[in-house]
Amino acid sequence: MNHRKTLLAASIVAGLCLSVGAYAQDNSQNQQNTQNSSAPNKKETKTLSTVTVIGVRASQAKALDIKRDANSNVDVVTAEDVGKLPAHNVADTLRALPGVDISSSSAQEGGFDEADRISLRGTAPSLTQTLINGHTVGSADWFVLSQGNTVGRSVSYTLLPSEIVSRVEVHKSSEARFQDGGTTGNVDIITRKPLDFDKQYTADASIGGVYSSTASKTDGQFSGLFNWKNADSTFGVLAQVFDEKRHLQREAQELPSGFTQIGATSPVAATNPDLVGVYIPSLLGSTLFTQTRTRKGGLLEAQFRPSNDLTLDLSGFYSKLDADNYNRNYMLWAGNWGMTQAPNPGYTVQNGVLTNATYAGKAGTAYTVYDMIARQSQAKTYYYTADADWNVSDNVTATFQAGTTKGTGTTPKQYIAELTDNYGGGASWQTHGAGSPVDWSVGGDGSLAGAQWNGTWGDQLVKATDKENWLSADFTQYMNTGTLESFNYGVRYAKHDRATISPEGATPGDLWGALQGAATANYPGNFAEGLGGQFPRNIWYFTQSALANAVNSTATWLAGNDGPTGRHNYGADWTVTEKNAAAYFQANFQGDNWSGNAGVRYVNISQGINTYAATTVNPDVSSLFGMWDREHYSNHYGRFLPSFNLKFNLAQDLIARFAVSQTQTMPDYSALGASSWGSDLSKTGGGGNPHLKPVLSTNFDAGLEWYFMPRGLLAATAYSMNMKDYVAYGTTNRQLYSELSHQLETYNVAIPLNADARLSGLELTYNQPIGDYFGVNLNYTYADGSSSFTWADGTHNLLGTSKNTYNVGAYFENDMFNARIGYSWRSSFLIGLQGAVPYYQAATGTLGASIGYKATDWLSFSLDALNLNNPTTKYYQSAYIPTAFYENGRQYYLTAHLKF
Template sequence: MKYCKSALSAAILASLAVAAGAQAQDAGERATELDTVVVTGIRGSMERSLDTKREADARLEVVTAEDVGKLPAHNVADTLQRLPGVNISSSSADEGGFDEADRVSLRGTSPSLTQTLINGHSVGSADWFVLSQGNNVGRSVSYTLLPSELVSSVEVHKSSQAKLPDGGTTGSVNIVTRKPLQFADAITAEASLGVVNSEQADSTDPQLSALFNYRNEQGTFGILVQAFSQKRELRREAQEIPGGFFQIGEDDPVAATNPDLVGVWAPGLLGSTLFEQTRERKGGLVDVQFKPADNLTLGVSAFSSDMDADNYNRNFMLWGGNFARAQAPEPGYVVRDGVLAQASYAGDPDRDYAVYDMIYREASAKTRYATFDVDWDISPDLRSRFQAGTTKGEGTTNRQYIAEVTLARGGGASWNTHGASAPVDWSVGGDTSPAGVTSFGTWGNQLVSAIDEEDWFSADFTRYFDVGALSSLDFGLRYADHEREARSPEGATPGDIWSDLQEGATAPYPSGFADGIGGSFPRNLWYFTPGALRDAVVGNSTWLSGDDGPTGRHNYGGEWKVAEESLAAYVQANFRGDNWSGNVGLRYVDIDQDIHSYQAVSNPANAEVSSLFGQWIRVRTSNSHSRVLPSANLKFNLAPDLVFRFAASQTQTLPDYSALGAASWGSDLNKTGGGGNPNLKPVVSTNFDANLEWYFMPRGLLSVGAYAMDLKDYVAFGTETRQLFSELTNQLEDYLVSVPVNSDGKVHGVELAYEQPIGENFGVSANYTFADGSTAHTWADGSNNLLGTSRHTYNVGAWFENEAFGARLSYTRRSEFLIGLSGANPYYQDDFGTLSAALSYKLNDQLSFSLDALNLNDPEITYYQSSTIPTAFYSNGRQYYFNVRLKY
């Protein structure tokens, strides 16, 4: 770290020396606002994106929408994945892989280290999945709540500047919406009427959006209104192995009869998994601008997006944890590379060989913000911008209707593994019909909600200069009060649910289930219908508030709160000379944290609060972090078409909210869980970036760059044994819990990018990113991987466009990367590629048609624990979006 800090200081001093020795500029030269330019179509958007990238003083990637609702891909995250150095993922916790990108990260790091902004300000995020609402809460933003119709452009800042909001260790993504005074016409009205067909879900659903903009002739008043209502059905078919494989211990009963199995890995659960969900997203944006004077613009903006996301997950599982520790396999079993790769078990008449979870959740997620802006040219040489705003995200699981039944008593079981590249072949004997159920259990009939909110104020100033190399000086401050909270204040105590449920309606798994992933495992399965499950739970449960002490349903163990108050101030000097430009700046950040959580205790006399879930004491931790973050960016025009850039900076990201605040939690099936660590330090990165860009023709680019990041106090995860409250036994028991810890890490890599038109109507593009990351932390599998680091990522694409037709074809692939922990075991997502296409036809200026096809290669998303131990295989199918666009 001392070397990196010295090198960073030297880089900043060198840039100051270059600025001091530069020749004076002409007296009238200063930054000016560009006239509004409206570009449409593939060629226009590519040209505008490259122009913005070329003119920027810092490392910047830009995607510009061809027109309203016409980003290069159907959703914002899918659009960004085509940029060099950008990765996407489709999940934020343990919900597994889906067909739509949900998180964005930069340069081989986790999404939490990438900051997402809208128009330069924070946005409260929310997730629909219950674990992302409480146990696994990062600092990334869910892109499923941000429809592409709202986006004018997206800026990816790869190098830091003092004037940019802090929070993105590896960079930031700024989503820019349209403003009413930017429109060329007095009245603009547009509508998009469409449908989406989800092939695997066998469903076609409506997709509607509309825009109206008014701007008066004087250009002093404008109002923009956008609205959207979009529905989509999902069906995911999978083999899941929850919690991964476990190691047979020397104290396990089977060790006495089969000592060769001690230390061997065996599956705790092998699942045949069907997930279905309905996502309905509704909301809109209102933006008003008013110019009472030529030097003063006032703006008010408000955005809201609400998504209902009810979902039903069914997982019929071979229950290895219930017999493989105690029962000897039949002779002929195979141990391969430390894994019990092939085994058969005779039926024990007193033992269940299968467990079946059916979990129907009423879930939702929503986000909103409101801002008030003042742009004031105080004088010809001094401009200012003030903003006050508030944002709130909320993810809620109102109810969970859960049936967990055991089956296949005395039937025996078998499995045969094929490494991480193919599903496990497995089977259970005995009665697996509803009549074969031997026991019933339920849990989680509990309200769970996550609140993410921030209030902020910022004041930014720019002072222009007429002489010398110093062209302008940016300075300002920002204050923010942010809170992230997980709540579980009330729920229902179950009664005799099973008496009703066992007579409830059932339905079969769909025909052709899991054909897309192969393997031999149970497919001809049944499940209770969502209505039957809901009615049985609601009709036989008592809803209790959280204020009833020991008899209430307040789950204190699932609650925590992280409150952060931050003040930042910055100064940034911008320089310009003959064929060079750049900036140097300092940003001071001061953050106070208050972290609230609960710790379980076994003695009620020591408890401060109690409920049916146990007894707790309140735990509060306060932290203060202050730091000066330097940054420097230099740009040299080596030739009219050749640009070289160099950047150096220090950046900071606070640990994930749940890493700081989450109380310990556990799964009774495998006695593993997770918890928080309120004493974590912020991640501080020292960054270097160099890039050479050759703009060899209009809309043509060839670039090569290198980057390095030294991550101090990187957050990894260790494990320890903690006592947690078990809902099954109603007492404290030992769980192996994953706990976040500070470590150090580093990542360096190379980025290559190429874009070229071929003639007037064709073009191709390609990019490649290499990322080599490691951490000083050693995971349980002996590796030193960084979370989220794909060593190789590449994109290739081609396009065609004339006056009427447009077409794009693109393929993206990223190599394997570490996801996190499954139970106590690290697990990875395997290499993954998607093929997509977009077609458009413009009948006239008022009417056009488009067809977007996603996941045309029907990719399989594979997770694994090691090269010999798989974790999950997911198939989501293809999606087709057809839209008719009307424009006035």
């Protein structure tokens, strides 16, 4: 029997998802002695052969070894060395795996230059669970909507630096011992452990810089690791730190409210009846977004092995992202006058859209509106765990863990100014479908002298917290005879709290007066040149510091927030509390040419949801922004979740797999708890539904894997998911408080609801070494899904489903040089609702490359280039109605890696 393969399989079967005792190790070490769970007696141990992973080829070989020897379907990415994942972002690294999709935003903040969310097999990110060392990590977001109205269960990868990662495991089939919560699978980020290092002293440092082509800025990047263990390998301490900064500049054309339809009662219908039912753009914007992201934090871990049968572990991780940003959006305001003013003769209508129109200037009409929004933004997360790994007897092992984690996303202050023009200069536009920006222009004076004050708005303080405390106990019983190799059993209890608070925070003063004479600047001279199209580009704006100073000097902060004259926005406050008690039993089997497991996990979840509803009589609380009744809802769910995995060794290098399971994911927190909210201009909005049921999915996998040579793999996996109580979004009318009319009005509100859904697909993988130094990696994923819910556009699409996704990569490596290039592409997919209308992200592809040079055993250099093709991220409502076009530019990382 191959000792190495047998023991790898044992580590996966007996403890892959356990938070300690898991197969977690440094990439430049000798592996530790491991218990062989296939042995008749647990005391019969063997030592894994030494594996030194220091390069691309060895890293890929190790990943394939783990995949091959696992009893369930898992894909793996390992770091070549400390701080040397294939990409600088963990999510960007995982996009190269089959069945993995990434997105760069979590709400409606638009597309950015790096991945932020992970999803599996054509589903939404909220159905994929991200863990660190097998346990939960509190999530936090820097963007204000992700902190309040749009809060999922996915984890923001912007807080997780690649330097902490030893490897990442993507589990696509379930086992009873896996923590519940991922409908489509789990992503488990494995960090290093102090006693896993080969040397008594280990030190690594990465020092470099990152350059962004649109921001034209270079920023410093630093990470360092120090590990020490005593000569007996009974006590060790690991410390990692990171301090990384970078500037972002996004140049765009945005249509924030999409297109609106001219109604039969609109004034323009009387003069132009042919325009009834025709769509016109509500807002057409030239948008400049700038941001500085500074991520700091570290990982500290201590291990103590007082005896051969007991290992104790204390671990702590902290990451903080400061993400102050400034968004300027100069917009043609057709939603303000397009319903009342008729276009000049000669306009054209195609596919229900007013595609070409010119409007004569009309005195007193504001043809533009200009929003300048600067925000202080921050996200941070931490976890602490205490673990004990105990060999209870010759045949029983136990792992215990207590842990706590908390993520916090805050927008302490928002500095907002909204201006309109006062010259009535007229306007025009011409659309070109969803693939190209809209050409538009306005007449008159667009300078500061031609602007007039329109007000300020928005909650000034938004804070979201996401925390969990848990206890777990996991046991493995090894058997002495027969095909029953071992069985796992255990319990876990967790209490999770998600809360959003949003007091208004400030009473506005004479902001417009304070801005008179304030410092201004202009959009870049080459603004949005990569997007094409003809729209305003030479645009002025108040500088970020000038706007902040004006607000701070005129507003009264956090004064008089309670009571009928206060500014507390109770309608934005909500909480969701969940208590999860789980127990599982899993039997592990092994025969001459087969292995597998069967088990069941019982999950008992209690929910408490607190929110507010607008009212007009006998309110529980009130303020200047309306009256509300407090509402509380309770839900309880108990469910058995069975799983079964079977693996056949059809030949020495040919493996067949089959898996079936049921998995469960609770609805997004905001989908359960968020109070209804709306836009006073469009009279649309969103809200939660506390009666939502969890998503229950019945999953099937069948695959064939041919390991035709070292580092070579040809594989195909078919999968299907039948989802009961899948969460879609419908619309309904609700009475909400209008800040303009100061009374309740009817809004068309998007709310989540349960529906049935199905999804099936195919994953194809091909890894081929070419000679000693070259190789290629190819994969393709097909996903086809639909739900019983019908969207407003008549489709039955699932959120996040790209029908086609593929990755193409090639690499070279010798003892001194290495190089990689990769291209990733995914087809269009449904994002969600913009107002009450579904909108999509268009097909997109990105090209990345890296080169490395090893100068000495202790010094190497790398140059990584992201988004080399400078992709345009496009959003649309239909083939004829665009939503946004984003250009983020290219990013280059130059890094020196030192090892001591």
